[in-house]
Amino acid sequence: MxxxxxxxxxxxxxxxxxxxxxxxxxxxxxxxxxxxxxxxxxxxxxxxxxxxxxxxxxxxxxxxxxxxxxxxxxxxxxxxxxxxxxxxxxxxxxxxxxxxxxxxxxxxxxxxxxxxxxxxxxxxxxxxxxxxxxxxxxxxxxxxxxxxxxxxxxxxxxxxxxxxSGINGVIAAAGSSPAYFFLFLQAMQEEAMNMGFDKASSRAMVQQAMLGAAEMVCHNQDLELSELRAQVTSKGGTTAAAVNTLIDEGLQETVSKAMRAAVARAEEMAKQL
Known part of the structure; x- marks a missing residue:
């Protein structure tokens, strides 16, 4: 250096x-x-x-x-x-x-x-x-x-x-995205608590699952993200039921809209400053 x-x-x-x-x-x-x-x-x-x-x-x-x-x-x-x-x-x-x-x-x-x-x-x-x-x-x-x-x-x-202009894409994909994951984890923790787990146990489960999933992504660079998902999604199983619900409810479209909203706001801020 x-x-x-x-x-x-x-x-x-x-x-x-x-x-x-x-x-x-x-x-x-x-x-x-x-x-x-x-x-x-x-x-x-x-x-x-x-x-x-x-x-x-x-x-x-x-x-x-x-x-x-x-x-x-x-x-x-x-x-x-x-x-x-x-x-x-x-x-x-x-x-x-x-x-x-x-x-x-x-x-x-x-x-x-x-x-x-x-x-x-x-x-x-x-x-x-x-x-x-x-x-x-x-x-x-x-x-x-x-x-x-x-x-x-x-x-x-x-x-x-x-x-x-690509910096605005970085904002959407990386700069702002930790908050997306925090929101997803928050929703999972709250539902785990609704299922009867205490707050600490609920957080421990979801944060460790997220950490483990991130490590699997980092240690399998040769695999597409879709393939990693397929490997843990048995046909007709519990994971498939959950993932299919997320897809049917429009998760991918929602993520796309959120990222585009981040880009649009970045463009607005550049004009205001």
Whole structure:
């Protein structure tokens, strides 16, 4: 892994998860700096990982070769305006994890066509099990693309999209999807409780079943998902009765509508910001 001087502007959960993954991957802690207006989050990062910290975004910018833009989209414009006012940005690589802000908009906020990689991570990144979508235009060199891939690879898997609109598909399939699974598990837990199991036992059953199913998917990459399902669905059995009910009730169509709704909302947000 390349080791550039890397600054995080914003010290929230996603910054923390990436920093944790980098340190565990052997990244030099002295090459990582985080900035944040208040000190509690910075103090925790410094104590846990031994990285540099500052309350000055300008100090972070001066330190860094690469900068992770990890502030809320609503305040990104003001933050970038201050950066370009007080700093030379032409030699910086920017990594944005702000939802809804396209590369062209970020470049306009920064005041130049600087190399920006747009990243859409998901919450399992907090556990090193993330899935991140990445997009870069022609201003980003192959070396920098590989660097960003390595950075995000420290917290999970990555997928690059050729068109920026593909990021919205990543949102639907990976960014938002942990919530889909949580909702499904919630429904299963509640029905198990209706069947007479206590809350703890109901949760234990459904979460372990989900974990085991996910591991089976990961350990059988050569098998289609439909084949994995067929292997555990005996004709005329209990699983077949349940699966056929889900199909008859329109599960696949519902999932398709939900994912398309996520894409549509992402497109709306991009217009609003």
């Amino acid at each position: 390349q080791q550039k001087k890397l600054a995080f502007i914003g010290a929230g959960n996603m910054s923390r998860s990436i920093i944790s993954g980098l340190i565990q991957s052997g990244y030099d802690k002295d090459l990582i700096l985080a900035s944040n207006p208040s000190t509690p989050k910075l103090d925790k990062l410094k104590e846990e990982f031994g990285i540099r910290t500052t309350q000055s975004n300008d100090e972070a910018c001066e330190f860094a070769d690469a900068i992770v833009l990890a502030v809320k989209p609503q305040i990104m414009g003001d933050m970038c305006a201050e950066l370009q006012k007080n700093n030379a940005l032409s030699d910086k690589l920017f990594l944005s994890i702000a939802a809804g802000l396209p590369v062209s908009r970020l470049q306009a906020m920064l005041g130049g066509e600087y190399p920006v990689v747009r990243i859409m991570p998901n919450t399992p990144s907090l556990l090193g099990k993330g899935m991140s979508g990445l997009y870069a235009d022609d201003t980003v060199s192959e070396e920098n693309r590989q660097y960003v891939d390595d950075v995000m690879g420290s917290v999970g898997e990555t997928v690059w999209v050729e068109e920026e």
